[in-house]
Amino acid sequence: MSLEQPPPARRASDHDRERAAAVIQEAHSDGRLDFEELDERLTRVYSAKTEIELRTATADLLPVAHGADAELTIRAKHSAQKREGAWTVPERVTALPEHSSLKLDFTDAVVRWAEIHVEARPKHSSIVMIVPEGWSVDLDQVDMVGSTAKNKATAPKPGGVRLHITGEARHSSITVRHPRKRHWWWPWYRK
Incomplete structure (x- = not known):
């Protein structure tokens, strides 16, 4: 064994x-x-x-919340929204896509919080969250109405950021995954 x-x-x-x-x-x-x-x-x-x-x-140097820096609301109607690259992640994110797609890529983001709360309320939409290796993800507190939720992030590590997702998904999908790996023999290949 x-x-x-x-x-x-x-x-x-x-x-x-x-x-x-x-x-x-x-x-x-x-x-x-x-x-x-x-x-x-x-x-x-x-x-x-x-x-x-x-x-x-x-870990013990979490910044003091300064007004809007601690919260972000992302609204999208019939469109696609992305947060990727070196964006600064607030402690609380509210995602409100409607007939839209939303991508939150935390891979290169500036994260100063030990725990990030995302309130996801998609309607006929998709939300994809890309997290670095070692993060722990809690996706169990999202009410699903004709929707799917997939947590493909594996192997949380002590000291890793905790992503806590709540809310309600209506006829939508929520996926949490790690970044896709590129193959060395073909740099443009994507899974």
Whole structure:
């Protein structure tokens, strides 16, 4: 009998380290870290090999919510909406697509919260959320009315962000997955 090993932690890029360093420097400028803590944490960040090490170094530096920065409402009617790239993720997102498609890609997003709440209320729509490896996803508190919900995100890790999804889906689909991998022999291939 063999025990299945969890996949290795996702390796951190230079871009990941720079984002984590920015969080630490902001905490220092706010007075939440002194010079000694700033130096110690920046050393940890720039020597980090995995994304989990970066999140551990910044986990207690959640920013103070400033009005609209803590919430985002996305409305779409008969259209397609996307949030991708290096967008700043608020603590609460309300998704209200109607006869539309909505894509929330958290892969390269600036995430400063240990837990993100998404209230999803799609009507005749689709919502796709793309999360990095290691995130935990709670999709059980969405009321489904003639709809489907799929959580394809696997292997949550300690210290990973928790994505908590609530709401009501009417004749819609909600899918949470990891980024699609490109094959090295054909960089334009997509699953």
